[in-house]
Amino acid sequence: MMLSSVHVKIIVFLLAGFVSGYAGNIYAIDQKTGIDEQAQLPFWEVSTGGMSLRLIQRLPIQSRGYFLARGFNATQAERIARSCIFQTVFKNTSQGGQPGKASTLEYNLNDWRVIYKGKKRKMKTRQDWASEWRAEKVSKPAQIAFEWSLYPTSQQYKPGDYNWGMSVFNLEPGSRFDLEITWMQYGRKNTAIIKNMECAPDINPQPTEAL
Amino acid sequence: MKNIFYILIMIVSLTGMSLAMAGEKKQTLPAVAKPFKAPEFALKDENDITYRLSDFRGKVVLINFWATWCPPCRIEMPSIERLWQKVKGKGVVILAINVGESADTVFKFTGQLQLSFPIPMDTKGEVIKKYPAAGLPTTYIVSPAGMVTHRAVGSREWDDPVLMKQLMAMRIPNRNGK
Numbered sequence: 001m002m003l004s005s006v007h008v009k010i011i012v013f014l015l016a017g018f019v020s021g022y023a024g025n026i027y028a029i030d031q032k033t034g035i036d037e038q039a040q041l042p043f044w045e046v047s048t049g050g051m052s053l054r055l056i057q058r059l060p061i062q063s064r065g066y067f068l069a070r071g072f073n074a075t076q077a078e079r080i081a082r083s084c085i086f087q088t089v090f091k092n093t094s095q096g097g098q099p100g101k102a103s104t105l106e107y108n109l110n111d112w113r114v115i116y117k118g119k120k121r122k123m124k125t126r127q128d129w130a131s132e133w134r135a136e137k138v139s140k141p142a143q144i145a146f147e148w149s150l151y152p153t154s155q156q157y158k159p160g161d162y163n164w165g166m167s168v169f170n171l172e173p174g175s176r177f178d179l180e181i182t183w184m185q186y187g188r189k190n191t192a193i194i195k196n197m198e199c200a201p202d203i204n205p206q207p208t209e210a211l
Numbered sequence: 212m213k214n215i216f217y218i219l220i221m222i223v224s225l226t227g228m229s230l231a232m233a234g235e236k237k238q239t240l241p242a243v244a245k246p247f248k249a250p251e252f253a254l255k256d257e258n259d260i261t262y263r264l265s266d267f268r269g270k271v272v273l274i275n276f277w278a279t280w281c282p283p284c285r286i287e288m289p290s291i292e293r294l295w296q297k298v299k300g301k302g303v304v305i306l307a308i309n310v311g312e313s314a315d316t317v318f319k320f321t322g323q324l325q326l327s328f329p330i331p332m333d334t335k336g337e338v339i340k341k342y343p344a345a346g347l348p349t350t351y352i353v354s355p356a357g358m359v360t361h362r363a364v365g366s367r368e369w370d371d372p373v374l375m376k377q378l379m380a381m382r383i384p385n386r387n388g389k
Contacts (some may be wrong), residue, residue, distance in 0.1 A: 148346075
């Protein structure tokens with residue numbers, strides 16, 4: 001049974017396509033923005049063959065109500081609400097059981113940087129907030145709710161693992177910024193910059209005495 | 212000759228497609244890198260019943276940390292109930308530990324979803340830190356010997372046949388080897 005050179009080339013081409021499709025391109029970074037179907041608010045997303053990170057705007061009015069209902073006073077809820085919060089969903093999408101494709105993912109928010117007006121600074125994490133709440137003697141149930149509502153400061157995800165949570169960028173409503181993210185996967189440090197993110201505007205401002 | 216060639220191409224293509232599709236829906240329950248002794252706890256549920264982890268030695272225990280305000284926790288609760296209906300009395304125990312909420316809040320939520328598995332309450336958020344989970348939901352599997360062997364971060368379809376088979380296989384075999 002003899003194959004012509006054309007047949008051989010086609011087989012090699014198809015097998016190469018099959019192997020690359022099966023393994024996926026684990027390093028190529030895709031970015032997109034749009035409107036999140038559930039929240040009906042803008043999102044920014046980064047994904048590769050092994051992870052996906054979606055940051056969805058949260059309106060200050062949503063956060064205000066959420067934290068008031070969990071034991072924070074009006075001043076504290078206002079401070080949180082106007083701190084530029086995004087609902088965050090970070091997933092290890094690498095596939096278990098597929099050789100060369102499954103990989104643990106690790107990150108630490110202390111390594112991420114908010115780039116605002118040309119300057120870089122770190123994010124405000126659970127630990128930063130916790131010391132403020134302790135100093136202000138916020139009730140224990142409110143502190144617990146706050147801690148677990150925020151996105152974990154560091155995590156290790158096996159294939160299929162993910163978390164949801166709130167990320168705080170500590171900027172005024174409506175501010176625009178870039179976010180530099182890093183994560184470890186496939187034995188190397190990966191970096192991406194999400195450009196031109198926007199904190200949700202405060203579309204339902206509190207009434208003033210002048211009104 | 213030509214037919215064999217085209218059949219080969221079809222097999223390669225279909226195998227690739229099916230592998231890709233199967234991969235997308237796969238439910239995972241990863242093993243921890245190094246099994247560790249499950250931290251002991253004694254927590255009460257909304258009816259004042261105390262649940263001690265050590266009381267369940269000899270059984271597989273699924274410990275799920277959750278809260279009512281956590282969207283993925285809410286998503287997976289019905290599948291935990293379906294799992295409970297299938298494994299209850301068969302050597303697998305479910306303890307869905309609520310983190311930091313009041314009995315009233317938990318009662319309203321469980322009533323809506325008609326959840327029947329035990330829900331101890333970690334009102335001070337102290338037990339979850341012993342494990343230590345970083346986010347909600349996080350689920351740990353404790354072996355019959357009292358060791359944490361697996362961890363799932365984020366929600367799962369807990370009554371998925373693959374996960375159920377994995378859980379059932381962790382039980383101590385009975386005298387008949389089953």
